[in-house]
Amino acid sequence: MKKNEMMVNDEIGKQLHDRATRGEDLSKEDLILLDAWYEAQDRKEMESLNLAVTDEAKTAKLQKEIDSVLIQVRTVTKRIQEITRENDVLRHEIAKMHHQLTQQVVMQPV
Numbered sequence: 001m002k003k004n005e006m007m008v009n010d011e012i013g014k015q016l017h018d019r020a021t022r023g024e025d026l027s028k029e030d031l032i033l034l035d036a037w038y039e040a041q042d043r044k045e046m047e048s049l050n051l052a053v054t055d056e057a058k059t060a061k062l063q064k065e066i067d068s069v070l071i072q073v074r075t076v077t078k079r080i081q082e083i084t085r086e087n088d089v090l091r092h093e094i095a096k097m098h099h100q101l102t103q104q105v106v107m108q109p110v
Helices: 010-021 028-107
Strands: none
Touching: 010 028
16 A cells, blocks of 8 residues: 555544654654655645635636626616606506597587
8 A cells, every 4th residue: 555545543643743743753654654644634625625716616606697697687677667667658648649539539529
């Protein structure tokens, strides 16, 4: 088994790290185990960071999509409001014409 493929128990790795940071002498085997544990910790950290970057990228992409949809919703809402105003004007004109037509019919001699 290669050194970088070695699986080191997390508790053993912590103990070896503690001993090394206290200045204790470690055997060659302990140093190999500690090095393997450090590599495993580095891998975990890099995976965690990569995941965080990936999550941030996904979040940013989703936010852009949300912003785009919001712009579309605002545009459609604005258009609906314009059409509603135009319809109100048309209803008013139709009511006015209907009233004028009613007046003409009433005023015509029979």
